[in-house]
Amino acid sequence: MANTHSDHPAHLQHHFVSSEQQFDAAKMGMWLFLVTEILLFSGMFVAYTVYRSWHPEVFVLSSELLNPWLGGLNTIVLLASSFTVALGIHFAQVNNKKGLVINLVLTFLFALTFLVVKYFEYTAKFEHGIFPGAAFDPHGVSHGVDYAMYNVPYARQFFSIYFVMTGIHGVHVLVGMGLFTWITIRAIKGEFSSEYYTPVENCGLYWHLVDIIWIFLFPLLYLI
Amino acid sequence: MSESASGPINYLSHDKSIKSWLLTLDHKRIGIMYLIAVSIAFLAGGILALLVRVELMAPGETIMSADAYNQAFTLHAVLMIFTFIIPAVPAVMGNFVLPLQLGAKDVAFPRLNLASFYIYLLGACVALGALVVGRVDGGWTFYTPYSTSVGDGILYITTGVFIMGFSSILTGLNFIVTIHKMRAPGLTWNRLPLFIWSIYATSIVQVLATPVIGITMVLLFLEKFLHIGIFDPALGGDPVLFQHFFWFYSHPAVYIMILPAFGIISDLMGTFSRHQVAGYKFVALSSVAIAFLGFLVWGHHMFVSGQSAISSTIFSLITYLIGIPTAVKVINWVATMYKGSVQLKTPMLYAIAFLFTFSIGGFTGIMLGVLAIDIHLHDTYFVVAHFHYVMMGGNVIAALGGLHYWWPKMTGRMFNEKLGKLAAALVFIGFNLTFFPQFIMGAQGMPRRYYDYLPEFQSYHLWSTYGSWVLGVGLFLILGYLIASLINGKKAGPNPWGALTLEWTHTTTPPHPHNFTETPIVTRGAYDFHLAKDLFAKGGEVSEVPSSAK
Amino acid sequence: MSHVEHHVSSIKLLTTVFGGLVFLTVFTVLTAQLDLGPLNVPLALLIATTKAALVVIIFMALKWDNKVNTAIFGIGVLFVFVFISFTLFDTLFRGDLTNTVEGTIQDQMIQEEAMKAREPASDAIQFNRTPQ
Numbered sequence: 001m002a003n004t005h006s007d008h009p010a011h012l013q014h015h016f017v018s019s020e021q022q023f024d025a026a027k028m029g030m031w032l033f034l035v036t037e038i039l040l041f042s043g044m045f046v047a048y049t050v051y052r053s054w055h056p057e058v059f060v061l062s063s064e065l066l067n068p069w070l071g072g073l074n075t076i077v078l079l080a081s082s083f084t085v086a087l088g089i090h091f092a093q094v095n096n097k098k099g100l101v102i103n104l105v106l107t108f109l110f111a112l113t114f115l116v117v118k119y120f121e122y123t124a125k126f127e128h129g130i131f132p133g134a135a136f137d138p139h140g141v142s143h144g145v146d147y148a149m150y151n152v153p154y155a156r157q158f159f160s161i162y163f164v165m166t167g168i169h170g171v172h173v174l175v176g177m178g179l180f181t182w183i184t185i186r187a188i189k190g191e192f193s194s195e196y197y198t199p200v201e202n203c204g205l206y207w208h209l210v211d212i213i214w215i216f217l218f219p220l221l222y223l224i
Numbered sequence: 225m226s227e228s229a230s231g232p233i234n235y236l237s238h239d240k241s242i243k244s245w246l247l248t249l250d251h252k253r254i255g256i257m258y259l260i261a262v263s264i265a266f267l268a269g270g271i272l273a274l275l276v277r278v279e280l281m282a283p284g285e286t287i288m289s290a291d292a293y294n295q296a297f298t299l300h301a302v303l304m305i306f307t308f309i310i311p312a313v314p315a316v317m318g319n320f321v322l323p324l325q326l327g328a329k330d331v332a333f334p335r336l337n338l339a340s341f342y343i344y345l346l347g348a349c350v351a352l353g354a355l356v357v358g359r360v361d362g363g364w365t366f367y368t369p370y371s372t373s374v375g376d377g378i379l380y381i382t383t384g385v386f387i388m389g390f391s392s393i394l395t396g397l398n399f400i401v402t403i404h405k406m407r408a409p410g411l412t413w414n415r416l417p418l419f420i421w422s423i424y425a426t427s428i429v430q431v432l433a434t435p436v437i438g439i440t441m442v443l444l445f446l447e448k449f450l451h452i453g454i455f456d457p458a459l460g461g462d463p464v465l466f467q468h469f470f471w472f473y474s475h476p477a478v479y480i481m482i483l484p485a486f487g488i489i490s491d492l493m494g495t496f497s498r499h500q501v502a503g504y505k506f507v508a509l510s511s512v513a514i515a516f517l518g519f520l521v522w523g524h525h526m527f528v529s530g531q532s533a534i535s536s537t538i539f540s541l542i543t544y545l546i547g548i549p550t551a552v553k554v555i556n557w558v559a560t561m562y563k564g565s566v567q568l569k570t571p572m573l574y575a576i577a578f579l580f581t582f583s584i585g586g587f588t589g590i591m592l593g594v595l596a597i598d599i600h601l602h603d604t605y606f607v608v609a610h611f612h613y614v615m616m617g618g619n620v621i622a623a624l625g626g627l628h629y630w631w632p633k634m635t636g637r638m639f640n641e642k643l644g645k646l647a648a649a650l651v652f653i654g655f656n657l658t659f660f661p662q663f664i665m666g667a668q669g670m671p672r673r674y675y676d677y678l679p680e681f682q683s684y685h686l687w688s689t690y691g692s693w694v695l696g697v698g699l700f701l702i703l704g705y706l707i708a709s710l711i712n713g714k715k716a717g718p719n720p721w722g723a724l725t726l727e728w729t730h731t732t733t734p735p736h737p738h739n740f741t742e743t744p745i746v747t748r749g750a751y752d753f754h755l756a757k758d759l760f761a762k763g764g765e766v767s768e769v770p771s772s773a774k
Numbered sequence: 775m776s777h778v779e780h781h782v783s784s785i786k787l788l789t790t791v792f793g794g795l796v797f798l799t800v801f802t803v804l805t806a807q808l809d810l811g812p813l814n815v816p817l818a819l820l821i822a823t824t825k826a827a828l829v830v831i832i833f834m835a836l837k838w839d840n841k842v843n844t845a846i847f848g849i850g851v852l853f854v855f856v857f858i859s860f861t862l863f864d865t866l867f868r869g870d871l872t873n874t875v876e877g878t879i880q881d882q883m884i885q886e887e888a889m890k891a892r893e894p895a896s897d898a899i900q901f902n903r904t905p906q
């Protein structure tokens with residue numbers, strides 16, 4: 001480990017001995033951060049499990065109001081964005097700058113698509129008085145669905161959990177879009193190569209986790 | 225090594241501008257900044273505690289109204305728990321000592337480290353906003369539905385706690401990675417100082433538990449302002465579910481508070497007994513065992529909440545299990561003293577005091593974990609006394625020991641040893657005088673959190689208040705002579721205690737800005753005094769940095 | 775300076791996994807439309823877990839990563855299960871004490887006095903609290 005200052009790569013911070021040590025440390029830090037994210041969401045999964053176990057019929061009934069085709073579409077959009085991130089890292093590893101940038105931009109666009117679909121889902125709910133909390137008051141008829149029928153005890157809990165879960169997930173998607181903007185700019189500047197692509201890899205890990213959370217939210221809220 | 229007229233450059237002297245402190249990435253300076261912030265929080269929380277004790281000297285209103293009393297004890301708890309004890313040992317001593325003990329130049333993520341300090345400050349300020357804007361008087365546990373039905377002050381406290389949680393997570397994450405990736409060559413897991421092991425266990429708890437208080441605070445916030453109906457029984461929610469959420473974090477959080485204290489005590493026991501810490505591996509792994517078991521017992525706070533009997537039974541049984549790794553530690557510390565030759569320096573006095581006070585705190589904790597006894601003692605002063613015996617008798621006394629132990633390394637000055645011993649005695653006597661009577665009156669039925677009480681409890685309350693004054697005098701004495709030592713204290717050598725861990729054997733006092741001028745190579749365990757004859761050739765006192773460090 | 779080669783996943787592998795994920799998504803939406811009785815929930819969760827596992831192992835490259843990171847992830851998942859299962863120990867068995875008496879202690883004292891006086895219970899005694 002005989003490092004003199006002259007052969008330090010530009011990205012190597014002074015308190016690390018080698019690029020390898022820096023890379024491993026950053027990645028381990030990222031995995032620990034992902035664990036904190038998992039535990040953050042766990043609280044909502046606990047709330048979901050407890051209320052579902054207490055009122056299963058209400059949860060089955062309420063989930064009918066969520067459109068599984070839109071949810072399914074969004075699932076595929078997010079999976080595609082995960083795929084493009086994985087491709088992006090692949091291209092970074094083989095020093096293909098163009099491939100990296102294209103895939104990062106695609107990821108950003110998929111994330112945007114996800115939020116647009118989510119926006120339409122939310123507004124459709126709001127129109128019929130389905131809000132989180134005190135304003136919850138389903139009413140009106142559309143596509144042959146009489147919303148007033150769904151105004152049953154504990155339906156409010158289902159939709160509170162739905163809005164809180166998807167809301168916090170949506171905030172994570174927004175943060176991810178910010179991260180990908182930053183990473184794309186750095187990629188265009190040519191800061192990444194097979195020697196150094198830690199930020200791409202770590203943003204990718206974050207994004208995959210956002211995807212995984214959705215993989216569970218989708219069946220729990222829309223399907224069952 | 226570059227020398228100036230005033231000796232070798234060190235982390236305090238190499239750049240004295242305010243900016244160089246506020247924007248520093250040096251773990252040692254961040255540790256010192258945390259020390260100052262945390263001391264202010266302790267002072268504020270301590271003054272509130274003294275006021276609470278004065279109010280309780282006599283039944284009825286003494287110096288404040290019932291309303292003011294409720295706010296005072298709530299703020300005392302919030303300040304002491306979230307702004308003082310949680311960051312006290314990990315963020316102050318962990319930051320200063322951990323990279324030094326590992327032989328690293330810094331923590332793995334220095335910028336994150338600085339960020340965590342400012343996030344802590346921000347969170348503390350937001351939480352204190354509650355003081356100015358609204359009233360918070362429901363205790364630090366924020367139980368629903370009370371917390372969601374009164375005042376807006378809760379808004380600030382929950383936001384503040386949420387923000388400070390990030391700071392705690394970032395510190396823990398940083399330390400875990402540092403311990404895994406930044407150890408000096410030769411520093412295997414079996415050679416790590418036990419302080420590192422306990423900080424490691426603490427960090428695991430910080431990373432795993434803190435996010436849950438984050439989401440709990442978010443849900444509480446939404447419950448209050450949107451009425452989402454998860455915790456509020458009037459809307460079909462379940463207040464006991466809130467208690468599950470809260471204690472999933474807050475029981476492990478008491479291990480964030482006590483595990484680092486264990487680490488300090490282990491280091492003090494080894495160093496001042498001049499002996500390998502007995503059962504090193506057991507002491508090390510018991511920290512990790514406590515960290516994991518600590519996640520399985522939260523329901524012991526909820527025996528009278530109406531949770532199911534089966535879960536109370538499970539939580540109670542697992543609570544007993546925690547006694548095992550804890551006893552492993554205490555027994556090994558006593559064995560270390562028995563086998564070694566004990567030097568009664570000030571830090572060691574705190575370690576010995578800890579053995580008494582923590583053992584009382586631990587045993588009464590097991591008592592409270594017994595279902596039938598807890599029904600009787602729940603929400604009485606017995607719980608208050610138990611909690612303070614663990615938190616103050618455990619964490620604060622150990623932290624004081626650690627502060628005295630590392631003070632020469634941090635500042636380059638020795639404190640007055642005679643005053644140190646006097647203050648240690650005052651703290652020990654004052655502490656016991658304050659809290660032991662609370663066990664008795666608690667067992668007799670004095671409920672906690674009331675500003676008024678039946679006259680038959682007055683003598684206990686009087687003793688308790690007198691004790692708080694002795695304790696206060698002791699703590700102010702410490703503040704006084706530590707500040708005095710900065711001005712006229714004797715210059716400290718690199719290793720005044722004759723310790724074997726890297727921060728003493730391989731750095732100057734105070735340390736170089738980059739800690740080590742040359743990466744240390746470790747060849748023995750942290751307490752292998754029998755392998756360190758070279759250091760003690762001149763009769764036990766070590767005054768020079770060994771040549772390998774120069 | 776020694777440099778350890780990082781694993782590079784081939785485009786073919788990534789595409790195959792993506793195809794599998796899309797297939798599983800369509801599959802879970804379709805099976806959810808059928809009424810499988812009690813099997814709907816476990817099937818949906820099984821499919822979701824499979825998808826998550828594919829993402830973690832291949833996309834997040836945990837298969838080729840440092841074992842410490844696998845351990846970290848595993849511990850995180852483990853504690854989610856601890857949180858859920860220990861909370862369920864309570865919520866699924868609420869009110870499981872069998873030797874409890876309805877009404878408060880005060881109610882019982884009133885009842886006792888009433889019985890001592892050998893009079894029928896007054897209107898003040900109302901045992902209308904129902905266990906949850």
Ligand SMILES: [Cu+2]
Pocket residue numbers: 474475478521522524525
């Ligand atoms: Cu506890």
